Amino acid sequence: MFSVLATSSFRPSPSLSLLSNRVGKEQVRNAVKKAGVNRQVVASNTKQMQKGFRMKKKVEPTAKENHDGVHYMRPMPENRLKVDILKQHQTVLDLPIFRPEEMTDMALGKVHAFTPTTNTIMKSFGVPRNVVVDFRLLSKPSSVIRDVTLRVIDKLDEVVASTSKVTKMVFTGPPGNGKSYLMLQAIEYAQSVGYIVLYVPRASKLVDSSTMYTYDPRTRTYVQPKYSHLLLQRLSSVNDSSLRTLKLSKDVLAEDGSVRLSVGSSLYDLADLGLRDPTLAPTVLSNLFAELAQQSTIPVLLAIDDIQSLYNHTTLYKNPMYENIKPYHLSVPRLLLEYASNKKSFSRGMVIGAISGSNTNWPVPPELQESLGLTPPRPVSVYEKRYPEIEQYASGLENFPVPEQLTLDEAAAVYDLWRKDNALHTQSTDELFLSKYTEACGNPRRFVWEGLFRTMTT
């Protein structure tokens, strides 16, 4: 007779680990009943003990095999910082938040943290790789206000003030001089004054054969449905309220002629159409761009980092004949190239691009160099081939050179930011600051990464 309290009257049976290799079935069954453990686990353990070396052990994938190939640079999580010496150094930076009304000469050389809204935008759209590494180390994403920041803000204000001003400019300069950060500052200011923001942080991802592509006979291009869907998702989540206020100027028709969305529906409904049906995403994205271009109620900011990758004459994508596909034969790069060039324009808005020197797979092509008036890194032969299509797309861009060097005040602010965030491995002195600033020639990335982070002793 078994009762609820029957277990207390049983002599505790020995655990399975104490049993000899030859385990009887009766003992196994009793052990399972007694312990009430997972039968399968106990059974497999006992089977292994019975069979011993003869049984093939289940090989679980190791952590290395499970790895997805992407190495994330993350600081150690806080719950692992148990040693006192590490706990003392945890600080919370108290930085002023970016405010549009404070962006005057008084703010020059001061560090401002990005606003929570901008942080949301950066989380939605993503940021370039070098910036994401900085933000993972900093306790708060922040940047220093430079003279170029105020000049870009002035240009953004000019567009807001007029109803038809269109500016298309490209930030240029040597690697590590702050082009990507300047773009983030422009995005922050733009969203704070009411722009619709479209940000493509890594344009090279559009041309390096990393996203799905299919041929569309109507547009005669290779559409990228997954990336289009992703871009629509990000666009609609970040500019939700602005898109709901804008209305469609013409009906959106289906292939059979029926009306999917009528005039008067909001642009958010149009974006939602593409979100609900990913196969429609490329068409919806180009329609959305067209609608944003023809309206002049809300200015639009299109920001593209790593823009030179769109101007290379081939991409890594291949067509079924194994020929390289050109960037203007892919749907999303073609859309971005058209709006960055003279072919199409937003009625009221701004297009800013930034050249990136980090990825040497995508150099600045000669057509773009000539359009922006850049000095090529080595002499260009007169026989070097130029592609007229790329020249067409590169026309209409304005060069906006970003200074190579930080001023002393700006560098001091950057130094102070990292010092407060405990990035220095050594004592903080004026000599350290000046020596690292000089060694880096004022270049922001070299100053922080090769100067401050790599210094163990002064």
Place this chain on the structure above:
Amino acid sequence: MHILGRLLPDNQFVAHGLTRFYGIGEVTAHRICARYLIHDRCKIGKLTPVQVTALTAFLSAPSNIPDAPWQPVAHPLFCPPPITEPIGLARRFKKPFAKKEAGEKSTNPLQNLRIESDLKREIRENIAHQRMIGSYVGRRHAMGLPVRGQSTRRNSKTAKKLNRVERRG
């Protein structure tokens, strides 16, 4: 995922996973991916059922698959027609891998592709032919010695291990 009876790991890139088949190397694998518009970073687990079916159909009989369709691309000034307009046939049909003469093989590398048992059979037939006609190459295969004029004074271990008339592959 199983393609043509072979288990390919889901987390591998398609272009790499296809090299598991005998007769497909890196170049051919990339060509096959391009033929079916599979991007370089596509993993085997992310393939759509249509793509899997197309790959399986191709690998089971590469010579029976027609050449890739011509996909005209838009020049920079092209304006796409409205969505309600039916798409007409291309006026000009371009045959990139046109046969030079009747009876000659197509120059499309994928058309002439042989894999697995077909390729092994072809290799065996070639060696058997060499043996049948009594050539030097055939004799060397029969003796299990190097065929291509290598020295046998010191190294010839691979030839001694692998060379035979009924060569495994």
